[in-house]
Amino acid sequence: MSLDRVADLQRWQDSGAHWRVLTRTADSLTISLLRCDGGEEVDRFTSGDPRLLEFVGTRSSSEDPEQPG
Template identity: 50%
Template structure:
């Protein structure tokens, strides 16, 4: 699991690039101070990485989303 130390917008951009490249992502856990997302292969199979952060931009982007399909 990683929090790249970048801004929440950097993490959102990473998530969007992942999706635009055909990858799948899914929210794994929501807590009052953090959200953790799994990055999955394009077939929604194997988990490749996780991103967890409590940055405001990250939390706002994921507030009404559970996956890249939302």
């Protein structure tokens, strides 16, 4: 994956796969990338990219509604 975690996560989500926040701190997230059926973990990453924090917002997974804005 590239270093643009927002683009990576958006592509993952757009392809029908799922993601879940595993850990959240004030300045970073650890995200699990899951298969399309929401089952097996394929990969995970930790990032403190402010753009990623904004993209994910308060959601805990790709199944939560996106926040406006």
